[in-house]
Amino acid sequence: MVLLYWLLQTVAGRDVLLAQIIARLPAGATLTWERVEGPIAGPLTIHGLVSTTITTVSPRSARTWIRTSARCSAGACAWTHSRSKAPRST
Numbered sequence: 001m002v003l004l005y006w007l008l009q010t011v012a013g014r015d016v017l018l019a020q021i022i023a024r025l026p027a028g029a030t031l032t033w034e035r036v037e038g039p040i041a042g043p044l045t046i047h048g049l050v051s052t053t054i055t056t057v058s059p060r061s062a063r064t065w066i067r068t069s070a071r072c073s074a075g076a077c078a079w080t081h082s083r084s085k086a087p088r089s090t
Contacts, residue, residue, distance in 0.1 A: 008041040029053045 007013035017040055022031055034048030 009039050011039060014038070014040045014044070026053070 007017055014036065018036070025031060030050070030052045032048075032050045033046050036047070037043075037045040
């Protein structure tokens with residue numbers, strides 16, 4: 001119970017939970033933000049949130065990715081889609 005309280009009610013707990021979310025994102029996905037205010041239990045405000053996922057268009061060649069991004073500010077999110085060549089493996 002103490003751990004659950006700490007995770008939900010403290011800023012340090014919030015940072016641990018956000019780090020765990022990022023660690024569990026699928027390959028090619030990112031989640032970034034400019035700054036975060038408040039604990040998970042609220043009020044929680046995330047400024048400059050950017051979520052990006054990458055989908056491979058051609059699984060055989062993996063030459064083209066579609067990048068989908070959400071940029072959120074002041075409670076509104078704008079979605080963008082763009083195509084790019086996949087980075088070369090080294």
